[in-house]
Amino acid sequence: MSERIAFIGGGNMASAIISGLIKQGISANTIDVVEPAAEARDKLLANFGIQAQAAPAATLRNASLVIWAVKPQTFKDAALAVAAHTAQALHLSVAAGICSDSIATWLGTERVVRAMPNTPALVGKGITGLFARAGASQADRDRVSQIIATTGESLWFDTEDKLDVVTALSGSGPAYVFYFMEAMTMAGTEMGLSREQAQQLAVATFAGASALAQASTDAPQVLRQRVTSKGGTTFAAISSMEDNDVRALFIDAMYAARERAKELGDEFGAA
Numbered sequence: 568m569s570e571r572i573a574f575i576g577g578g579n580m581a582s583a584i585i586s587g588l589i590k591q592g593i594s595a596n597t598i599d600v601v602e603p604a605a606e607a608r609d610k611l612l613a614n615f616g617i618q619a620q621a622a623p624a625a626t627l628r629n630a631s632l633v634i635w636a637v638k639p640q641t642f643k644d645a646a647l648a649v650a651a652h653t654a655q656a657l658h659l660s661v662a663a664g665i666c667s668d669s670i671a672t673w674l675g676t677e678r679v680v681r682a683m684p685n686t687p688a689l690v691g692k693g694i695t696g697l698f699a700r701a702g703a704s705q706a707d708r709d710r711v712s713q714i715i716a717t718t719g720e721s722l723w724f725d726t727e728d729k730l731d732v733v734t735a736l737s738g739s740g741p742a743y744v745f746y747f748m749e750a751m752t753m754a755g756t757e758m759g760l761s762r763e764q765a766q767q768l769a770v771a772t773f774a775g776a777s778a779l780a781q782a783s784t785d786a787p788q789v790l791r792q793r794v795t796s797k798g799g800t801t802f803a804a805i806s807s808m809e810d811n812d813v814r815a816l817f818i819d820a821m822y823a824a825r826e827r828a829k830e831l832g833d834e835f836g837a838a
């Protein structure tokens with residue numbers, strides 16, 4: 568019998584991972600989901616043919632891997648309800664902020680891996696930061712790498728505090744990109760393009776620049792300098808940003824995100 572995977576929480580992030588697993592050939596009937604919201608259960612049934620459970624049941628005992636995809640504020644209650652059924656499993660959490668000390672305490676196991684994914688996982692283009700507790704074996708880490716590969720790239724970190732930085736950078740990062748797209752679309756519209764035209768140009772520019780950066784061995788800074796000839800149009804824009812300290816403000820914003828990640832851990836973590 569193939570190994571069973573259980574998801575606690577069947578929302579967006581769980582769906583992204585489930586979709587990746589099914590595309591990789593994992594059968595939907597080896598996946599269990601605990602999801603209290605009827606609407607989310609209906610979606611899981613419609614999208615993947617998975618009949619989710621409204622509450623944890625003894626069938627979770629068959630899971631060799633449990634993936635935690637609940638909001639940080641509901642993690643503790645969910646963990647206390649599930650712990651009795653999952654002593655045998657490896658646990659993988661995608662919840663922002665909740666530290667592995669708390670998870671290990673709530674679940675009574677040291678086989679815990681934390682992941683910080685991002686929403687491009689929904690289209691197989693995510694990037695995930697990973698941290699394993701000492702109680703997780705190399706085989707456990709390999710299994711997690713394999714699972715996460717279905718949603719995009721991943722990177723392991725040797726200390727857990729780095730996951731707060733990952734949260735501030737790539738976890739929250741898609742929203743920064745959307746924010747820039749929004750601003751570029753607004754400016755284009757103000758300057759006379761239609762909203763659709765401006766949005767198409769903004770979205771395609773991010774896609775194209777990202778593809779170029781990924782295909783190149785040069786750092787983004789070099790790529791930028793290459794298209795910024797002195798006295799030109801790009802130079803005028805970048806100079807305006809530098810004069811207005813956009814870079815420093817952006818760095819401040821990322822510090823705010825990291826601070827919030829730490830606070831979430833303090834607020835909803837601990838034994």
Ligand SMILES: NC(=O)c1ccc[n+]([C@@H]2O[C@H](COP(=O)([O-])OP(=O)(O)OC[C@H]3O[C@@H](n4cnc5c(N)ncnc54)[C@H](OP(=O)(O)O)[C@@H]3O)[C@@H](O)[C@H]2O)c1
Nearest residue numbers: 576578579580604636637638639641645661662663684686
């Ligand atoms: N989305 C992202 O970009 C992203 C990126 C990185 C990390 N994450 C992390 O991923 C986690 C899940 O995020 P999400 O966007 O997938 O949230 P979501 O769509 O709200 O999914 C969470 C689901 O868990 C359900 N749930 C609540 N209590 C539960 C319980 N006791 N047992 C089982 N399920 C329960 C929720 O149901 P109700 O609606 O009834 O509460 C909800 O459907 C979060 O911790 C977040 O920090 C998300």
